[in-house]
Amino acid sequence: MTVEEPGIESGQALCCMYTKLGIGTTQCxxxxxxxxxxxxxxxxxxxxxxxxxxxxxxxxxPTYGNVVLMFVAYPVKVNSKTPIGGRMELRQDQRGLQCMGFSTVPVPWDRSWDTKDRYSLKIEWDLSGAPVGTRGVSSFGEGIVRRRCAATDLWRMIFAVGPLNSYPSADEDKSDSFGFYWFGTAPEQIASLPPLCEELFTKMSEFFQDKLSADNPYRIFVRRVTPARGFGGSGGLRSVVLEYDEAIGTIIKDEVFNLLAHEIVHNWPLLLPGPKDKDLDLVAWFNEGIADYYGTILPYRFGLRSESEFITRLNAKLTQYYTNPHIEATNREALEKGWTDTNLLTLPYTRGMLYLSKVDYQIRKATSDSKTVDTLILSILDRTKKQEPHSLVEWKAMIEELLGSEALKELEAMNDGETMRLPIDCFGTDWKLLPVDQRVLDFGFDMSSFQTRIISGLKSGSQAAKAGLRNGDEMVRNAYTWQCQEEYERSMEMTVKRGEELFDVKYWPRSEVMAESWQLRKVEKSPQ
Structure with a gap:
């Protein structure tokens, strides 16, 4: 890596990088x-x-002239017990390598995420000693790319090198504005998605007033994590990592699309965290909630999802929220303990989505439909483009202006874990929310067991205990927890090892405790 004429004095920092990323590792x-x-x-x-x-x-x-940094990065070694992290590590996949800059690249020292300083960035690949067919691709394109950007943008970039397959294919003469990349043979439920994702991203770009082009591209990078575990996505700069494991066969195409729709939204509306002492660091409910909100609503609004598919998706998120055993946890608790419990981790997603849905309803009522939550989001994006402050401070000012001081009290109550209650016509007059009793989600043991892969804290009398699980059993494989969170009737299926014996277990991960949940239903209109 070459840094042109940094002019650094003795004792000053030339560059920096992360030493840790949640439960993930960096080259450090x-x-x-x-x-x-x-x-x-x-x-x-x-x-x-x-x-x-x-x-x-x-x-x-002191430095004189250009500074050249030489370093070697090695792929992280993984196995079936490797914790599922932020998908930023350098990983090996079917003779290829893929990572996010966070974990691998030291960048010119700049701690400010909202800095206005910009650098001229050039990325090039030396593939002279690589096998025939090797391709090098980053978030901004294949081969040599040049951009003017913030130093920290380099951390958010995704890099992939190896025998990459792509949509469009390497020999197609198409615009360089969109790309979808994978190693080996992609599973059918992923391989069939690139054209649909391109259409979705194009329409979202227009909605968020950020037109897709060769100078403003978007790329999706797929990686198989086997022998590790994981299905999920992590957003980068104008790009996303989609990872899957050997259990991909239990996932349908629509579920992959839902995930990518969520991750694609992350390109646009984001609030920057502020000081912790004023709770201005609690922005996950917005940043993840807005991705769930638009990831659910926009595909339907654009005609890429049917009404029944929209209702099914929204009801899954309602079930996930109202049957969450931590529904009353604060946003602070979710932030600090989320990586130890997936129910806490996903709480800000659904809570934020429902909060934003309610704010949209309130704005429409207060302005006779002349404004919606879209109005606020586009204002935030305008501030972002102008490099103006866009944090909770600005969000509070906007909702107070439109909805009064009561809106600030509702925001505070949401932060404190008060259960969200929505008007029955929150999503429009064509549908209404109806109360339903649903059992609270309960896997029957400590949630940390999914990371340690050893069953601990087994609850006596739980469905897991009745199915035959014991403390000390080793999880060999299991259904995804998010599927059980979203699909009320979904069973938890797993293979466990006890001593030298392998056996399968299947049970319904629900407790005897009932929760008042809500589901969306279409309004049947009487014939005229």
Whole structure:
């Protein structure tokens, strides 16, 4: 990596990178693993870790001219017990490699995510020693690409190299505005999606007033994580990672599409976190909730999903929220403990989605349908483009202006875990919300068991215990927890190992406790 004329003084940081990413790992190079030089020769590097998760690389003398950094990144070794993290690590997949810059690339030192400083970035691949058919692709395109961007954008970029397959294929003469990449043979429920995803992204780009083009592209990178586990997505800069494992056969095409629709929305409306002491860091409910909201509504609005598919998807999110055993947890608890419990992790997604649905209803009522929540979101995007502040401070100001001080109280109540109650006509007069009793989700043991792969904290009398599970059983494979969260009748199926014996277990992961849930139904209109 070459940094042109940084002009760094002795003791200053030349670049930095993350030392950890949630429960994921980074390359986190030591000083001896980075060779640095400038126009006057070798540069000695020292490291300094802050109290958070950033390692800075300091120079011991002033730099002169361009600085060249040389480092080697190795793919993370994984197995069936590897925790499911943020999908940013350097992983090997079917003779290829894929990662996000967060885990692998030190960038020029810049701690401010909303900085207005911009760098000229050039990415090129030396594939002279690689096998025939090797391709190198980043979020901004294949081969050599140039962009002017913030230094931290490099962290958010996705990189893939190897025998990549793609849509459009490498020999197709099409615009370089959209790409879908995978190694090996993609499962059918993924392989059939690229044209639909291209259409969805194009329409979303128009809706969010951010036209798709070769200079403003979007790319989807697929990776198989076997022998590790995982199905999910992580958004990068104008790109997303979609990962799958050997259980992909239990997932249908619509479920993959729902995930990608959510991740695609992440390209646009985002609130920046603020100081923790004022709870301005609690933005997950917005950033994930808005992705669930538009990821559900826009495909239907664009005609890419039928009315029945829209109702089914919305009802799945309603079930996921109202039967969540942690429905009363605060957003602070969800933020700090989410990676230990998937029910806490997904709570801000559904809570935020329903909160935004209610705000949309309230705005429409207050303005006689002249404004909607779309009005606020497009205002946030306009501020983002102008590099103006776009945090909870601005969100609060907007809702107070339209809805009064009561809106601030409702926001605070949502943060504190108060259960969301929606008007029965919240989603329009063609449908209405009806109350239904549904059993609370309960897998029957400590949720940390899904990460440790060892059953612990088994609840006596639970469906899991009745099915024959015991503390100490090793999980070999299991159904995805999110499927059980969203599909009320879904069973938890798993294969466990006890001693030398393997056996299958199947049970309904619901407790005896009933929750008041809500489901959307179409209004049957009387004939005239």
């Amino acid at each position: 190079y030591s000083a001896s693993q980075i060779n640095a030089s400038d126009d006057r020769g070798d540069l000695n590097i020292k490291t300094a870790d802050d109290s958070g998760s950033i390692r800075s690389y300091l120079v011991t003398r």
